[in-house]
Amino acid sequence: MENQEIARLIAETADLMEIAAEDSFRIRSYRNAVTVIEGYPERMADILKDPARKVTDIPGIGKGIAHVLGEIVERGSFERRDQMLEKYPPTALEMLKIQGLGPKSIAMLFEHFRVSTIDDLERICQEQKLRTLPRMGAKLEEKVLRSIAQYRQSAGRFHIDFADRIALEITELLAPLKVTPAGSLRRGRETVGDLDLLVTGPDATSALDTFTKWTRVHEVLAKGVNKASAKVGVEGLQVDVRTLPDESYGAAMQYFTGSKDHNVVLRNRALKQGLTLNEYGLVRLSDEVKVAGADEAEIYSMLGLPWIAPELRENHGEIDAAAEGRLPVLLELGDMRGDIHMHTRESDGRASLEEMAENARALGYEYIAITDHSKALAMANGLDEERCVNFARKVREMDQSQLGLRVFSGLECDIRKDGTMDLADDALAELDLVIGSVHSYMNMESAEMTDRLLRAMECPYLKVIGHPTGRVLLHRDAFPYDFERVAAEAAKRGIAMEINASPERLDLHATLIRIAKSKGCRFTISTDAHHPKHLSNMRYGVKMARRGWLESKDVLNTLPLKEFEQALVGRRTG
DNA sequence: GCCGTTTTCGGCCCGACTGTTTTCAGTCG
Numbered sequence: 001m002e003n004q005e006i007a008r009l010i011a012e013t014a015d016l017m018e019i020a021a022e023d024s025f026r027i028r029s030y031r032n033a034v035t036v037i038e039g040y041p042e043r044m045a046d047i048l049k050d051p052a053r054k055v056t057d058i059p060g061i062g063k064g065i066a067h068v069l070g071e072i073v074e075r076g077s078f079e080r081r082d083q084m085l086e087k088y089p090p091t092a093l094e095m096l097k098i099q100g101l102g103p104k105s106i107a108m109l110f111e112h113f114r115v116s117t118i119d120d121l122e123r124i125c126q127e128q129k130l131r132t133l134p135r136m137g138a139k140l141e142e143k144v145l146r147s148i149a150q151y152r153q154s155a156g157r158f159h160i161d162f163a164d165r166i167a168l169e170i171t172e173l174l175a176p177l178k179v180t181p182a183g184s185l186r187r188g189r190e191t192v193g194d195l196d197l198l199v200t201g202p203d204a205t206s207a208l209d210t211f212t213k214w215t216r217v218h219e220v221l222a223k224g225v226n227k228a229s230a231k232v233g234v235e236g237l238q239v240d241v242r243t244l245p246d247e248s249y250g251a252a253m254q255y256f257t258g259s260k261d262h263n264v265v266l267r268n269r270a271l272k273q274g275l276t277l278n279e280y281g282l283v284r285l286s287d288e289v290k291v292a293g294a295d296e297a298e299i300y301s302m303l304g305l306p307w308i309a310p311e312l313r314e315n316h317g318e319i320d321a322a323a324e325g326r327l328p329v330l331l332e333l334g335d336m337r338g339d340i341h342m343h344t345r346e347s348d349g350r351a352s353l354e355e356m357a358e359n360a361r362a363l364g365y366e367y368i369a370i371t372d373h374s375k376a377l378a379m380a381n382g383l384d385e386e387r388c389v390n391f392a393r394k395v396r397e398m399d400q401s402q403l404g405l406r407v408f409s410g411l412e413c414d415i416r417k418d419g420t421m422d423l424a425d426d427a428l429a430e431l432d433l434v435i436g437s438v439h440s441y442m443n444m445e446s447a448e449m450t451d452r453l454l455r456a457m458e459c460p461y462l463k464v465i466g467h468p469t470g471r472v473l474l475h476r477d478a479f480p481y482d483f484e485r486v487a488a489e490a491a492k493r494g495i496a497m498e499i500n501a502s503p504e505r506l507d508l509h510a511t512l513i514r515i516a517k518s519k520g521c522r523f524t525i526s527t528d529a530h531h532p533k534h535l536s537n538m539r540y541g542v543k544m545a546r547r548g549w550l551e552s553k554d555v556l557n558t559l560p561l562k563e564f565e566q567a568l569v570g571r572r573t574g
Numbered sequence: 575g576c577c578g579t580t581t582t583c584g585g586c587c588c589g590a591c592t593g594t595t596t597t598c599a600g601t602c603g
Contacts, residue, residue, distance in 0.1 A: 025586060029575035064575050100592095102601050135594050378589050379603055439603070440590085 001045050006072050007038045008234070009081060010065075015093050016084035018103040019110075029065070036060040039350065039531055045073045091117045097475070099147040100140055108133055122148050154474035156193060158237050160185065160540055161503035163192035166216075166232055166239065170197060173214055177201035182256035186310045188543030190506040191473055194238035196256050204243035211241050248280045250296040255279035261315035262308075269303055269319070277303075311546040314510075330546045333539050335558040340369035340568075341412065341435055341466060341498065341526030342535070346391065347372035348380035350531040353395075357403040359532035366561045369410035369433045370395070374422040376414035377439055383411065385427035392430040406561055408432035408569060412466055417441045419455025421462070428461040432569045435498065437466035442479040449481035457486075457493055463568050464524050465490060467500040467507040475504075483512060484519060491520035496556055496568065499525045499548075501541025502534070513548025523555050524568075 014030035036058060037044060047053050048070060055066045071078035088110065095106050095118065109115040112133060115124055124130050125141045125148075163185050171179040180186075183196035199207050208228040212220045218236060221229040227242045244252045255263065255278065263277075270277040274285050281293030282302055292298040297307040305322045309330055312318040321327050342356055343349030349356070353370055360368045372391075373382035383391065388411060395409035410433035414422035421428065421436065428434050436456050444452065456462060468486075469478035490497060497516050500507045505528070508516065513523070525541040527534050545555060552558045556567050 023575080026575045028586075029577095032576080060576070062576050100601075104600060135599065137594060139593060376589090377603070379587070381587075 001073055001076070003037050003040055003044055005234075006044055006069065007034045009072055009077065010034050010037070010068065012090070012093055013078075013081040013084055015096055015103075016088055017080070019088055019092060019096075019107050020084060021103070021107065029060075029062075032060050033065045035350070039533060044069050048073055089116045094118055095121060097151055098144055099476075100143040105133075105136070118148060118151065150475075150477065154191075157191040157474060158193075158235065159473060159503045160188070160190055160192060160506070160543075161537065162235070163195050163237065166237055167195060167197060169216070170211065170214075170239065170241070174199060174207045174210060177204055177207055180253060182253055183258060186257045187259065187313055188311045188540075188547055190503075190509060190544065192237075194240060195232075197239065197241045198249070198252055198256060199241060199243045200246055200249050207243055208241060211239075246294055248293045250299055251277070251281045251293045252279050253296045254299050257310050257313060259314050262313040262319070265315055265319050266303065273303065275302070309546060311543060312549065314547075316510075316514075328549045328551050331542060331550050331552045331555055331558065333542045335552040335555070336365070336525065336538055336542065337560060338365050338367040338369070338557045338564065339363075339526050339529070339535060339538060340367075340408065340410065340433060340464075340524055340557050341371050341500070342368065342529040343372050343412075344370055346370075346387075347377070347382055348530060353407065354403065355532055356529065356535070357405060357407055359535055361404040363535060363538075365405055367406040367408060367564065369408035371410035371412040371433065371435050374411055374413045376416065376422040382414070382422075385423050388423055388427045389430050392432075395432075410435065412437050413462075414439055415452065415456040417444075417452070419452040419458075421456065421459045425459070425461065428459070431461070433463055434459075434461045435464040435466040436462045438470055438479070442470050442476075444479070446480040446482065449479055450485060453481060453486045454489055457489055457495055462495060464496045464498050466498045467502075467505050467528070468497055469507050469509075469512065471507050471509075472504055473506060478507070484515060487512075487516040487519040487521050490516075491522075494522075496522045496524045499523055499541050499545050499555075501525055501527045501537045501539075501544070503537060503540050506540060506544050508544070508548070510544065510547035513545065513550060517548065517550065517554060523550060524557050525555055526557070 010030055011034045014027050017027050040058065044055060047055050055061050055069055056063060068078045092106060092110065095101060098121065109121065109124065113124055113129065115121050121144065125145050128141065130141045130144065131137050167181045167185060178200050180198045181195065182198055184192050185195060205225065208223060212223055212228050212230055216232050217230045218233060219231040221231065227240060229238060229240045232239050267277045270282065275291065276283050276285055281290040282299050283290050292302045300307045306327060308318050308322050308327065318327065339360055344351060344353050344356055349372065356370065357368060373380040375382040375384040392409040395407055400407055409431050411431055412435045413428065415436045415438050416422055417440065471478040487497065497508060499513065523545065525538065525545055527537045527541065529535045556564060559567060
């Protein structure tokens with residue numbers, strides 16, 4: 001049993017305990033254990049097996065959780081979880097994802113109406129019965145119905161890092177066969193509906209057996225000679241594995257990478273040249289001779305095009321651009337020289353400045369900026385003016401030579417409701433880098449939100465707009481505002497737009513990146529890491545930037561240290 | 575349930591809003 005899985009079982013139980021109104025501190029301990037276990041570099045199952053070691057030596061794990069771990073590893077569940085599931089059906093957990101409802105309301109709904117599924121909940125709202133419960137009314141019914149619609153829309157889709165992880169696990173499972181993800185994962189879409197994996201190599205057919213017998217496979221949907229489909233993990237991501245002969249590998253990659261729209265245009269182009277393109281190859285119509293198939297680039301080349309990066313294949317002008325030789329030279333992960341949005345224990349991060357720096361250095365960066373939260377985020381223990389100034393001083397006085405890379409003092413400063421910054425100017429002036437972010441009042445009218453952001457940009461110390469649309473993938477939509485106007489103003493003032501690389505956000509997305517670029521904006525790509533392991537999420541931000549047609553020169557944290565400092569760091573009077 | 579001890583139990587993060595009230599519980603971040 002993997003740590004992720006163990007953590008999930010405990011987290012679910014904590015949710016159910018909250019609905020059951022159990023002791024909140026006990027629940028917190030469970031939740032704390034979840035984060036510890038998720039982030040722990042060794043498998044809990046292995047530590048439990050080793051008589052020389054004790055899981056209780058891990059901070060956050062005491063006797064109680066140790067017992068729980070033992071039970072989980074032994075039989076896949078534990079006593080309190082079983083008790084909770086007796087009381088509430090597991091579908092009750094789903095309802096926690098609906099905005100406006102918390103554990104108390106869910107418990108009440110269950111008691112009064114036996115509501116335990118999203119469908120039940122929807123019916124109760126439509127029948128206007130929710131409002132008959134104490135402290136609930138028509139507005140809440142509306143809000144819940146809206147949230148249900150959003151929830152349904154995102155159901156069956158998965159974050160990119162999850163799909164990526166599964167793809168990697170299957171690649172390892174099927175080694176030494178060559179496994180390549182195609183589909184939306186290869187194109188770098190921010191969420192993935194199902195995972196397409198192409199497999200080639202000698203004896204590829206046995207790969208289908210290995211795959212369908214894999215312990216993480218939950219349900220086999222179909223299995224033939226060349227293809228198997230299965231739901232993987234309890235999350236139920238559908239994975240399609242196809243085996244292919246070498247000679248059509250390139251054609252299959254091209255075909256299954258998509259997008260559908262890109263492929264339609266490409267096949268039409270082929271037809272005009274007397275060729276037909278399918279998943280087996282590019283074939284000349286006149287004599288049915290296959291002219292390309294093994295190599296993807298060769299297919300594009302035979303169609304008179306340079307190879308087009310998968311991230312661009314959305315039929316958003318990339319085929320014309322390719323034909324006319326004006327494809328961008330896309331940014332690459334290796335171009336990134338720094339990560340300039342991350343948190344430490346000073347606010348809501350999980351590691352120290354030194355730990356973050358050490359891990360960033362291991363990734364080859366030349367510099368980072370530590371940007372903890374400001375005081376408006378009380379729950380995140382945000383910094384007030386005094387702590388902020390002290391932090392800047394501490395960074396200035398630090399002996400950075402030990403760290404092996406340059407650390408900038410920064411802040412992710414809240415943009416308040418009225419567009420003013422959460423901390424006073426004289427405090428912000430002490431910092432190397434100020435990111436301004438919206439974390440509250442996200443349901444403002446578009447015009448109001450536009451004014452708020454324009455006003456924020458009047459602050460002379462603001463250098464970057466953090467996660468500019470506030471979306472949380474599969475959970476919360478972007479807040480509306482006049483993006484073009486804000487982007488134009490940012491460009492004018494030399495304020496960069498952030499591409500937040502967290503797989504939960506990936507904000508900005510491709511369309512807005514292209515709009516912002518057309519307005520003259522420059523960008524930063526950062527992970528918003530709250531833990532050293534999040535630093536590797538940079539690759540998803542880079543994918544998003546590539547989907548937005550960005551080149552290295554568009555992104556400020558590709559610059560070498562000295563130039564980056566000149567471009568973005570330091571005091572400016574406006 | 576964990577931690578850190580003043581070794582046997584008390585402390586553990588909180589401010590603000592929202593929708594419902596008519597003084598505040600529940601949700602959110």
